[in-house]
């Protein structure tokens with residue numbers, strides 16, 4: 001760039017025109033600014049309570065995705081406390097965990113066998129539905145209504161004696 005017309009160039013464009021690297025540019029941006037992306041974790045007014053959603057976040061430990069599902073859920077921790085209430089369901093990793101009636105947990109693949117969208121538990125119908133093309137499944141994973149033709153994979157789910165910890169296994 002040969003000439004810079006005063007007032008016509010943004011700060012970033014000007015700095016880039018000087019040939020500075022991206023990291024150097026970020027240092028310039030952060031100096032003397034209040035950009036939250038540059039602040040420390042302590043500065044964040046809305047800290048992410050679920051920094052690792054792939055593993056299910058706080059309260060979940062183990063493998064929640066893929067072919068070797070094997071995890072525990074601490075239902076004394078938010079947001080999993082709702083899994084103690086009959087008529088609730090929650091997706092954790094690749095798994096839909098539901099409590100249709102008190103003490104009778106079910107765990108199934110969240111991945112619809114039609115085209116792979118995420119299914120959900122329906123309290124009123126007491127079943128599982130894919131909201132994309134309306135396939136319906138029983139709580140044992142069987143197809144109630146297509147277009148899906150194959151059942152949902154099911155997992156073994158057990159609850160601890162104190163009712164606070166779920167274990168889900170393939």
Ligand code: FES
Pocket residue numbers: 112113114115116117130131132133134135146147148
């Ligand atoms: S992806 Fe679930 S019904 Fe089509």
